[in-house]
Amino acid sequence: MNSLSGSAVIAGVGTTAFGKLPGRDTVSLNVEACRHALADARIEKSVIDAVFVKVPTSQREFMYGQKVCEALGIQPKIGGAWDQGGAANISLIAFAATAVATGQIKAALVCYADNPRTGNKQAYQRPCGDDAVYGWFSTAAGYAMIQQRHAIEYGDSTEALGAIAIACRRHGSGNPHAQLRLPLAMDQYLASPWVVEPLRRDDCCLVSDGGAAVVVMSAATARELGVEAPVPILGFGQCQTSWDLQLRPSLTSTCADISAKDAFRMAGLQPADIDVAQIYDCFTITVLMTLEDYGFCPKGRGRDFVADGQIEIGGRLPINTSGGLLSETGMPGLQLVIEGVRQMRGNARLQVKNARHCLVSNQGGTMHTHSTLILGQ
Amino acid sequence: MNKPLPVITPVSAPYWQSLEQGALSYLHCVCGHRWLPPRPQCPACLGTDWKWVRASGRARLISWVVYHTAYHEAFAAELPYNVALVELEEGPRLITNVIGCADGRGLTAGMAVELTVEYEQNVPLARFRVAGTVQK
Numbered sequence: 001m002n003s004l005s006g007s008a009v010i011a012g013v014g015t016t017a018f019g020k021l022p023g024r025d026t027v028s029l030n031v032e033a034c035r036h037a038l039a040d041a042r043i044e045k046s047v048i049d050a051v052f053v054k055v056p057t058s059q060r061e062f063m064y065g066q067k068v069c070e071a072l073g074i075q076p077k078i079g080g081a082w083d084q085g086g087a088a089n090i091s092l093i094a095f096a097a098t099a100v101a102t103g104q105i106k107a108a109l110v111c112y113a114d115n116p117r118t119g120n121k122q123a124y125q126r127p128c129g130d131d132a133v134y135g136w137f138s139t140a141a142g143y144a145m146i147q148q149r150h151a152i153e154y155g156d157s158t159e160a161l162g163a164i165a166i167a168c169r170r171h172g173s174g175n176p177h178a179q180l181r182l183p184l185a186m187d188q189y190l191a192s193p194w195v196v197e198p199l200r201r202d203d204c205c206l207v208s209d210g211g212a213a214v215v216v217m218s219a220a221t222a223r224e225l226g227v228e229a230p231v232p233i234l235g236f237g238q239c240q241t242s243w244d245l246q247l248r249p250s251l252t253s254t255c256a257d258i259s260a261k262d263a264f265r266m267a268g269l270q271p272a273d274i275d276v277a278q279i280y281d282c283f284t285i286t287v288l289m290t291l292e293d294y295g296f297c298p299k300g301r302g303r304d305f306v307a308d309g310q311i312e313i314g315g316r317l318p319i320n321t322s323g324g325l326l327s328e329t330g331m332p333g334l335q336l337v338i339e340g341v342r343q344m345r346g347n348a349r350l351q352v353k354n355a356r357h358c359l360v361s362n363q364g365g366t367m368h369t370h371s372t373l374i375l376g377q
Numbered sequence: 378m379n380k381p382l383p384v385i386t387p388v389s390a391p392y393w394q395s396l397e398q399g400a401l402s403y404l405h406c407v408c409g410h411r412w413l414p415p416r417p418q419c420p421a422c423l424g425t426d427w428k429w430v431r432a433s434g435r436a437r438l439i440s441w442v443v444y445h446t447a448y449h450e451a452f453a454a455e456l457p458y459n460v461a462l463v464e465l466e467e468g469p470r471l472i473t474n475v476i477g478c479a480d481g482r483g484l485t486a487g488m489a490v491e492l493t494v495e496y497e498q499n500v501p502l503a504r505f506r507v508a509g510t511v512q513k
Contacts (some may be wrong), residue, residue, distance in 0.1 A: 130383035130414065131472040133497055134504075136460050137448035145444045145462060149440040152486040197457070197481065244464055246470045251440060266479040 005266050006376065009096035009175045009222050009230035011107070012215040013039025014337040018329035019179040021209035022118040026056045027071045029113030029211030030275035034072055037109065037213040041227050048215070050078040050099060050108035052092035057085070057123045057332060068111065077105050085364020086280060086332035087238065088112075090371035093337065094236040106221060110185035111329040112334045113211030121207060138285070143247055144364030146197040147285040149251040151198065158198075160307065163282040164319075165202045165326055167312045168281055171350055172323020179206050180327050203284040212338055231344045234357070234373035235269065238260025242368055255365065256293035256370045263372035267357075273296045274374075275355035276343050277317055278336035281324040281364045290361050294372075302310030313350050330358040333362040337373060344375045378450040383499050389415040394502035401492050405471045413469040420481065427457040434492030436463040443481040454472060455479070460507050463490055463505055474504050483507070 014036025016029050030053065038040040038045055049187035051074055061067065065081035072262060076100060082088045089112060096108035116123065125236040128136045132140040142207035151157060165184055180377040184202060192202040238264070239246055239255035271294060279287045288302040296317065308318040322328045329335055340358040360373040385393050392415050395402035405411045405428055410421035419427055441461040447453040458480045464470045476493060478484060487510035494501050 031444050066411050127381045127449065128472070132381040132449070133383055133500065133502060134460055135380075135444060135449075135452050135455070135458055137444075138446075140446075141442050141444065144438045144442040145460075146443060149486075152440065181467055194443070194445040194457075224404060244471055251462075293470075297436070324437065335428075 004097070004101050005234050005268065006232040007219060008100045008181050008216055008233045009219050010093070010214050010233065010337070010341050011217050011227045011230050012037045012040070013341050014040055015335065015338060016113070016211040018177060018208050018210040018331065019171035020117050021115060022211065024115060026113045026115055026211070029069045029115065029209070030111045030213070031071045032362055033113060033211035034270045039127050041215045043107070043207070043215065043225055043227065043350070045072070045074065047225065048074055048109050049076055050077045050096060050105040051345050052079070052096055052108055053081040054092060054334070055081045055083045056114040058114055058120045067075050067113040072109070080109070083258065084369045085280065087362045087371040089332070089334040089337060090236060090360065090373045091238050092252040093214065093216055093233070093373060094238065097233050097236065098203070100216060100218045103365070107215060107217035109213055109215060110332070111211065111213035112177035115209040117207050117209040122239060124207065130180040138196065139366065140199055140204055141196040142216050143283040143285055145245055146251045146367065147198050148291050149364065150285060150289065153252050154357065157288060157303045158190070159246070159324045160288060160303035161184050161203055163306045164284040164287045164311065165189055166283065166321045167306070168324040168326035170312060172228065172327025175323050175328055175349060178323045178328045179208055179330070193322065199283065205282045205325035206327070208330040210329055210331050212331060212334035214337060214341070215332070228318040229345045231341045232248040232376045233373065234263070234376040235267030237266070238371045240369045243364055247248070250290065252300070254293060254363070254367045254370055255288055255363070256287065257295070259370045259372045260294040261276050263374050266373040267376070269357060269374060271308040273326070273358045274317065274357050275278070275311070276321060276352040277319045277359040278324070278340050278361070280333055280336065280361045281320055281326050282332070286363065287319065290363070294361070313352070318350070318352050321348055332364065336360050340375045344377050380451040380497055381449065382498060388403045388417050391415070393501065395431065396428065396494050399494050401434055401465070401503045402429045402431050403465065404428070410425055411468045412470055431469070432465050432467050433467045435508070436490050436492070438474070438475070438484060438488045439464050441475065441484055442482055449504055459484070461505070466510055471503065475492060476504050476506050478507070492513060
């Protein structure tokens with residue numbers, strides 16, 4: 001265990017509504033989420049001296065982090081926006097925890113908001129540079145290319161991918177804040193239309209408007225301020241394939257394994273110690289490969305691990321207990337951290353009994369980037 | 378509706394000129410590294426002492442997908458169509474289409490494919506056909 005383990009906590013969490021939020025700009029969604037996170041931590045805004053913002057996927061703006069600070073009325077010691085796709089949420093929490101531990105800052109807001117549902121969806125459907133002339137478009141197609149290669153190397157996992165979609169949809173179906181509350185059965189999954197074959201519609205996450213924020217501070221500061229339910233950050237890690245699909249040495253192993261190893265080492269834990277997990281589910285193949293790369297099962301055996309309800313509530317490792325990107329909101333990742341916090345506080349809607357350790361994975365691009373977080377009690 | 382065309386730059390121009398002559402070329406550095414897409418520094422040694430080399434045109438299929446959704450109007454009439462990832466026998470990989478099997482039926486991992494230059498809006502493209510099949 002590393003000396004940083006448990007030294008920082010998530011002191012508060014907040015979100016906006018999810019789904020369609022027409023007419024809302026991303027800065028105001030960030031502010032709303034931050035206001036809720038501060039209220040949840042029961043701290044004053046004046047405590048915050050750092051603001052780490054994940055850039056909106058759908059629109060790039062110069063000095064975006066500073067625009068959010070201006071709207072929050074905060075002049076931070078450290079502030080800015082970070083582009084790493086979905087991995088950035090946990091990366092920013094890790095930076096915040098490190099800055100807290102080294103005494104650079106007292107407390108940080110980490111936030112994200114976007115409005116691709118009612119705004120601009122182009123980011124997810126974009127042409128891929130000079131290869132667009134071959135018809136190479138969209139985020140989904142890159143994951144389809146990876147899924148096909150996974151089937152080539154390890155055999156068909158169609159029903160396992162269905163089991164992942166079914167678990168997330170089951171967990172989200174009773175979540176009153178979830179955007180898609182329709183449970184899914186295997187025959188419906190198998191009948192789901194192709195988007196980019198071998199990806200089916202029900203393999204693909206939602207596209208959503210919304211914002212989310214968390215407050216990071218030291219455990220000592222949380223005690224001093226009387227924060228009611230601080231959740232210790234036990235471990236974190238990051239690692240990146242970084243290169244585009246056609247340039248990677250392998251399509252089926254990302255650097256997620258290294259990210260997870262660092263997080264487990266920092267926390268002094270192993271996969272068997274994890275009671276509940278929030279696994280980034282932009283597409284079902286991402287969940288399958290993350291479980292394999294993290295060492296929950298041998299590479300290529302993810303299909304056995306997710307079978308028979310083992311990743312559903314009551315199973316060996318319940319995942320995405322608020323519905324994940326497939327059901328709760330397509331927001332790229334911070335909602336998974338927030339559900340992890342609820343599980344560790346013991347007040348999740350689908351609470352895993354006696355859960356002591358929650359693992360959260362984030363990743364971005366077409367598996368370009370990866371980050372891992374382990375929360376405790 | 379026209380397809381989005383590649384942006385030809387001083388760095389990538391020799392690649393497209395080579396295709397016009399019926400050959401696919403890649404960059405080969407004195408350090409031994411070979412790469413595509415064109416970029417002016419070797420991604421292995423970061424040096425600039427490289428040359429263009431013509432590939433044999435022989436490659437193998439690494440993975441592929443079949444589009445059932447058109448993300449651009451110009452592709453709506455072509456659905457379903459495949460996009461493939463192939464590895465040249467010289468090493469570099471590229472995104473392409475395998476012709477003669479738009480819906481991907483019959484494609485198998487590792488199968489041998491051969492370069493076939495086809496034109497879209499006067500731009501030569503590096504497409505591939507299954508090795509041993511006759512060019513249209």
